[in-house]
Amino acid sequence: MSLRSLLVALSLLLAAPAFAVEPSEMLDDPVLEQRARALSAEIRCVVCQNESIDSSNAEIAHELRVLVRERLVAGDTDQQVLDYLVARYGDFVLLRPPVKPATYLLWFGPFLILLFGVVAVFVFFRRQRAAATLPPALSVEEEARLARLLGDQAAEEERPEKA
């Protein structure tokens, strides 16, 4: 029994991740097929949205996989294939958003927030250190004035309230 469960666990470990690519779609040329697979992982299946066409079983994903391979066979570069799809589906079809002015905030925003945090922490510790160093002791005149002020207040408090 335990041997069997061990075998099951082992076979689960060895199982390769499942891909949607069907054998009939694959190209004979292993170099082109490798490029097609790498490219497919970057292309969003437009109906399943958060899956790449490499892992989606949707019909449109199948259509796009075949199309990517056709264009590679026709001699397109990887970029030309992506451009072809972007012209039809927009940047949405790319799983990795391109770096351009409209996406600067997306790409660099986290670093901006990190920078704000670093500056804020820096300022906080500087203030704390400044507060920790005590101001110089009072001069003789200041001591005398303080005693007078405190004395006045004490005298005021002792005075009975007038009705």
Added chain:
Amino acid sequence: MMKRLLFLLPVVVFAVIAGYFLWGLAPERDPRDVPTAMLDKPVPDFDLAAVPGLNVPGLATADLAGGGVVMVNFFASWCVPCRAEHVYLSALTGETGVPLYGINHRDKAEDAVAWLAELGNPYQRVGADPGRAAVEWGVTGVPETFIVDDAGRIRWHHRGPLVPEIIERQVKPLLAALAP
């Protein structure tokens, strides 16, 4: 003065975040909406044969320029929203006289013929698309509808069924504006 302004900071941060939430929760915003890249571009190259058994011709790029404003609708007999929009599409073509061309997406010819025989055929041309034409048009699924102007440029693209509200608010005003 600076110190006082600093107290306003949480309020400002809250207002900005609340603004994003308001935008994100707006009922008319659909986060699954796929933006269209085809607007104001010429119709793509495609050439589709007629559906066997249907008495209307097929559809190709050449049919879409120089013939006035036309509407192109991707549909399939297996598509439930297509059935829902069919009555509105038929009424729209009857009312405006704008030609409606169909692209029958991934369908069996006999199913498409039976579907149109049952519901009526508002399409002047129907091309049978095994799948590639949809990609050329940037279509993600059926139904989707395009309005093409006289020069063969795509002027409007809608994903999903044409419901009366969209027809009244978007389609009719645009058709009126494009008509000579």
